[in-house]
Amino acid sequence: MAPGGASGAGRPVVSFGEPEGYGEGARPRPLGRRGRSQAIAAAACLVLGTGLIGGAVTGSWLTGDSDGPGARPGFAAAQDLWHDVPVDQLFPPTVQGKGAGPGGADRVWTRIAVAPDSDCDGAFDALMRKVLAPVGCERLLRATYTDATQSHVTTVGLLFTRADAAAMTTLARRFDKERLDRRSDLMPLPYAAKGTAAAGFGAKQRASWTVSVLTDAPVVVYAVTGWADGRTVDTPQPAEDAMESGATTAPAQAGLGHEAQGLADRVERGLRKKAGTATEQPS
Secondary structure: OOOOOOOOOOOOOOOOOOOOOOOOOOOOOOOOOHHHHHHHHHHHHHHHHHHHHHHHHHHHHOOOOOOOOOOOOHHHHOOOOHHHHHHHHHHHHHHOOOEEEEEEOOOOEEEEOOOEEEEOOOOOOOHHHHHHHHOOEEEEEEEEEEEEOEEEEEEEEEEEEOOOOOHHHHHHHHHHHHHHHHOOOHHHOOOOOOEEEEEOOOHHHHHHEEEEEEEOOOOEEEEEEOOOOOOOOOOEEEEEHHOOOOOOOOHHHOOOOHHHHHHHHHHOOOOOOOHHOOOOOOO
């Protein structure tokens, strides 16, 4: 995936066949007593079958599982975004964060590095790799941003999995139930690019982070942030905690929770928009 590049090779076109009709030469048979009984039974089956099919189709439309014309294209559409959408559309050169900072302050992030799309080798610590293993790794996209003052650096990642909707839902429930997104031993690793403000952004510089397992797309969205001066952080704090009113930790006081969450949210919204799954209102 090259910056600003054109979309990848098109996907195969899927066509829906026309239903088979009755032959033009077919003639209806006269309805005798037996014929009437068969017709009544057939009509009852047709009504019941139509009701069941209609209910199933309606349910699938509501859940987004149908491939019919009324379905949300979200999950299937998102699978190919990593190679069909230019990097500048997934990770814009500049991201506006209106109201994303502490106290509702505006934020602006500038992209300083884009990692080559890759597999997940070396992108996560061993324990995080184990947690993510059930959904697999199709492709990983990452970019690193800095704030307007160039005081902070934040890596945003889009992990495109090999999982179906059920597996993504299972993983999302596990993250929620076990609060895995708050465990410091499950922090994603940053992308440190040489010659940029993030050159010294390593594992020990991680200060705040957020992880979101999507259920309407085979994607895990994450962001991890730290100071641009390369200082180490003894006690990193999850973004949700660092954003709480009255939080007094160094990451919270510096607004790093807002940096991670705000940037991740906006990249996720862009992904949803591209996949046609913009179902959540901006916070």
